[in-house]
Every structure is written in structure tokens, then in C-alpha cells.
Amino acid sequence: MPKAQQTVLEINLKALSQNLKHLQSKLQPNTKFMAVVKAFAYGNDPCEIAHFLENLNVDYFAVAYTNEGVALRESGITKPILVLHPQTVNFKELIEHCLEPALYNNKILDEFLEVASAEKLNHYPVHIKFNTGLNRLGFSENDVNSIASKLKNTEAVKVESIFSHLAASEDLNEKAFTQNQIERFNNISNRFTEAIGYQPILHMCNTSGILNYPEAHFDMVRSGIGLYGFGNSEKENQFLKPIGTLKTVISQIHQIEKGESVGYNRGFISNKLTKTATLPIGHADGIGRQYGKGKGYVTINNQKAYIVGNVCMDMIMVDVSNIDCQEGDEVVVFNGETTAENLADTANTISYELITSISQRIKRVFIS
Known part of the structure; x- marks a missing residue:
């Protein structure tokens, strides 16, 4: 799978087919x-x-x-x-x-x-x-x-x-x-x-x-x-696969000195030297403000990076202090492993709300 170079929602049609077959397996033939x-x-x-x-x-x-x-x-x-x-x-x-x-x-x-x-x-x-x-x-x-x-x-x-x-x-x-x-x-x-x-x-x-x-x-x-890809229970989620993978990239990395702030309304003030990454996705793309201030997270090089400060309209900033990464690296917002349900849980909401909020300005790519 090619690495993301922009914010993109990859849609796995094979997973969609498998989910349909699993649901149909519960039914009588007619x-x-x-x-x-x-x-x-x-x-x-x-x-x-x-x-x-x-x-x-x-x-x-x-x-x-x-x-x-x-x-x-x-x-x-x-x-x-x-x-x-x-x-x-x-x-x-x-x-x-x-x-x-x-x-x-x-x-x-x-x-x-x-x-x-x-x-x-x-x-x-x-x-x-x-x-x-x-x-x-x-x-x-x-x-x-x-x-x-x-x-x-x-x-x-x-x-x-x-x-x-x-x-x-x-x-x-x-x-x-x-x-x-x-x-x-x-x-x-x-x-x-x-x-x-x-x-x-x-x-x-x-x-x-x-x-x-x-x-x-x-x-x-x-x-x-x-x-x-969501069965509304841990048991059923084992048999269903989320079809969407939301990816983005690191646009810029900042070194934030102790006492400096990040983002609108100084939503984060660092109490130590902190490294942040700015990503081109925000609340206009479906990542609401409720995910800000350390609640929501993305995955970079298989490690969680929590959102720093307030979510902006077109960007979020995440804490990458302990992650080896650089500008241009791929970021996973959710996929089949770290699911939309996992991310939604951090803001006390549900997968339905998160996935239906993903803006149509985000490019959809179909994987078969």
C-alpha cells in the first residue's frame, strides 16, 4: 500500500464484501x-x-x-x-x-x-x-x-x-x-x-x-x-472489518519550549520541552474539537500521538516528543486495527458520528 502524501480515506472493498457475507451468513436463504x-x-x-x-x-x-x-x-x-x-x-x-x-x-x-x-x-x-x-x-x-x-x-x-x-x-x-x-x-x-x-x-x-x-x-x-465494519460489540467486531482507513501526513514539526503555547486560545501550554507535529486535518474534515486537549490521538510509526491543544478547522497538532518521525511521514487517524470506534471512545461518542463526519473534501481512494 503506497504511503499517504495527503489526507485520504482509503476504502477497502474486499472488507465490504466480507462484511456483507458475514451478515448474510446469519440469515435464512430467502x-x-x-x-x-x-x-x-x-x-x-x-x-x-x-x-x-x-x-x-x-x-x-x-x-x-x-x-x-x-x-x-x-x-x-x-x-x-x-x-x-x-x-x-x-x-x-x-x-x-x-x-x-x-x-x-x-x-x-x-x-x-x-x-x-x-x-x-x-x-x-x-x-x-x-x-x-x-x-x-x-x-x-x-x-x-x-x-x-x-x-x-x-x-x-x-x-x-x-x-x-x-x-x-x-x-x-x-x-x-x-x-x-x-x-x-x-x-x-x-x-x-x-x-x-x-x-x-x-x-x-x-x-x-x-x-x-x-x-x-x-x-x-x-x-x-x-x-x-462495526458490530456494536467486541464479540461481533471480531468478524467484521472496518472498511475505512483515514490517513494524513506530517506537514511540520516544532520544538515547543517550556512555557510556550500551541494553537488557538493557547489551548496547550508546555511544561517542558515538547516536540509537536502539525497535520493537515481538522474539524472541517470531521475531527471535532471534542478530540482536542489530549483526548484523541493518531498513530505515527505504530505509536500513539495525542492531540495537543484545540483542534483547528484545517489542522491538528499532536505530541511526538517520544516518536522518531519527520516531516512527510504518514499518519493513521483510524484503520482496521486502531479503529474509528477506538478514537470515538476517547471523546465519549460513537463510531457512527465520527465516520459520517468525514468531510467530502477528503479524497476517497478505493482499494479492491
């Missing part, structure tokens, strides 16, 4: 797989990732917003795409690009039915989301009959799937709560299917649901973070 590529494919690149996964025959893609789905379509993705959180203003654009909306309350259901009717659609695929305990988006179980009644009065749409979202599937201390969610979804889906008179796809499991609750796999599962 269970469909929905790949979640929202948020710039968790900070990687949605079009490249989706094309790679489409060639591996995943069944569905999911995005959060309409514009994410439009970008996939314009790049040539042909598999079905579920828009998890559509906004009414985007309905015509959504239909124009053959995207499939999640309908989660009466307002959005009524407005989509109105648009679908005006556009003279016939059996356009929609997905009905029910809230079973996450309390974020979704109809309540009390809405089953009213939704079914509205759907029976139109030929414009057809329910492709019924789904819900687990709130704490990674936390086995919340097993009773999760099992209650699964039971509620079973009851809702049985009632809803009977009310509309046909069988949509059922799906509920996210990555941790796939790994921990096989009884809830139903007809399809959804995975985001697992595809990108």
Missing part, C-alpha cells in the same frame, strides 16, 4: 438484504459503495432523504431504493426517480396519496412504518384500520413493505424491551396484512438486530454500520 447507504454511505461514497453492492446482488438500498436517492439513480443504480424520511416537498422528484417513500404519519400518507393520484400512478410501491418503541417516526398500532381504509380506496399505491425500527438491539440488558418491540410488530403486521388483504415484505432488524435477534429477521433485514 431473507432479503437491504443495504443502508444514507449519510454518504456512512462517510464513504454512496455511489461507489452502492454499485459495488449492487454487483453483489443486495436486494434493496435505503437512504434517509430524497436527494440521496436521486444521486444513486443518476449514477446508474437500478435496484429499489427506500427513502426512510421523505419530505412532502420532494414527492414529485421522488416519483420521477422511481424512489420508494416510507410513509410514517397521516399527513405524509394523505399528501403522497394526493400526489400519486394526480400523477395517475398505478400500484406505486410505498412502505408503511410503524412505531414500536423508538418513538421517532411511525404510525401507532391504533392507526392500522384507518391506514388500510385509505389504501383500499386507491389503486395509485401498493404497500411494498411494513417495517419498524429496533431501539436498543445492541444492548442485551434491554432484551425484554426489544422482545416487546418484536411482539408488537408481529401483532401490527398480522392485523395490517389482514386488513389490506395481501402480504407485504416485513422488516425490522438493523445490524445488531441481525446479529442478536434471528427471530425478527422476517422477510428482509437492513444493515448500515455492519457493512462498514
Whole structure:
């Protein structure tokens, strides 16, 4: 692997394939797989990732917003795409690009039915989301009959799937709560299917649901973070490989005398002779200020170098007093060994936040 000469995110497609195979190994042969590529494919690149996964025959893609789905379509993705959180203003654009909306309350259901009717659609695929305990988006179980009644009065749409979202599937201390969610979804889906008179796809499991609750796999599962190499537990992380390696380089090395300060607001004042390295990556690239002042670290020549002072917009400074290094040397921010999860832990956050924050100004390089 060539040494980095600038800040770059290397994306390992072989690891992505292996992660998909591991997750699919948990499923029954007929269970469909929905790949979640929202948020710039968790900070990687949605079009490249989706094309790679489409060639591996995943069944569905999911995005959060309409514009994410439009970008996939314009790049040539042909598999079905579920828009998890559509906004009414985007309905015509959504239909124009053959995207499939999640309908989660009466307002959005009524407005989509109105648009679908005006556009003279016939059996356009929609997905009905029910809230079973996450309390974020979704109809309540009390809405089953009213939704079914509205759907029976139109030929414009057809329910492709019924789904819900687990709130704490990674936390086995919340097993009773999760099992209650699964039971509620079973009851809702049985009632809803009977009310509309046909069988949509059922799906509920996210990555941790796939790994921990096989009884809830139903007809399809959804995975985001697992595809990108994180299993939300030390046990599962052994079988998944983070696909991203974020690298940068040393731009300059400074000798900081005792009493001198480093960076904005004199965020670090040296109490001894200190050697620092300045790196071309900062909070505009996704390394937030919460990693500063000795919390976060990078790896240089296999040694930890902690961040000194405040994170700047385009740069961080790290302590290399005890590291043999020079200007131009490669720096690893995270990879498959020192993972994004490890770095996120230092700032009391999670891998999701860190990897989805990586700026699009950072060059992506795909390794196959």
C-alpha cells in the first residue's frame, strides 16, 4: 500500500464484501438484504459503495432523504431504493426517480396519496412504518384500520413493505424491551396484512438486530454500520472489518519550549520541552474539537500521538516528543486495527458520528 502524501480515506472493498457475507451468513436463504447507504454511505461514497453492492446482488438500498436517492439513480443504480424520511416537498422528484417513500404519519400518507393520484400512478410501491418503541417516526398500532381504509380506496399505491425500527438491539440488558418491540410488530403486521388483504415484505432488524435477534429477521433485514465494519460489540467486531482507513501526513514539526503555547486560545501550554507535529486535518474534515486537549490521538510509526491543544478547522497538532518521525511521514487517524470506534471512545461518542463526519473534501481512494 503506497504511503499517504495527503489526507485520504482509503476504502477497502474486499472488507465490504466480507462484511456483507458475514451478515448474510446469519440469515435464512430467502431473507432479503437491504443495504443502508444514507449519510454518504456512512462517510464513504454512496455511489461507489452502492454499485459495488449492487454487483453483489443486495436486494434493496435505503437512504434517509430524497436527494440521496436521486444521486444513486443518476449514477446508474437500478435496484429499489427506500427513502426512510421523505419530505412532502420532494414527492414529485421522488416519483420521477422511481424512489420508494416510507410513509410514517397521516399527513405524509394523505399528501403522497394526493400526489400519486394526480400523477395517475398505478400500484406505486410505498412502505408503511410503524412505531414500536423508538418513538421517532411511525404510525401507532391504533392507526392500522384507518391506514388500510385509505389504501383500499386507491389503486395509485401498493404497500411494498411494513417495517419498524429496533431501539436498543445492541444492548442485551434491554432484551425484554426489544422482545416487546418484536411482539408488537408481529401483532401490527398480522392485523395490517389482514386488513389490506395481501402480504407485504416485513422488516425490522438493523445490524445488531441481525446479529442478536434471528427471530425478527422476517422477510428482509437492513444493515448500515455492519457493512462498514462495526458490530456494536467486541464479540461481533471480531468478524467484521472496518472498511475505512483515514490517513494524513506530517506537514511540520516544532520544538515547543517550556512555557510556550500551541494553537488557538493557547489551548496547550508546555511544561517542558515538547516536540509537536502539525497535520493537515481538522474539524472541517470531521475531527471535532471534542478530540482536542489530549483526548484523541493518531498513530505515527505504530505509536500513539495525542492531540495537543484545540483542534483547528484545517489542522491538528499532536505530541511526538517520544516518536522518531519527520516531516512527510504518514499518519493513521483510524484503520482496521486502531479503529474509528477506538478514537470515538476517547471523546465519549460513537463510531457512527465520527465516520459520517468525514468531510467530502477528503479524497476517497478505493482499494479492491
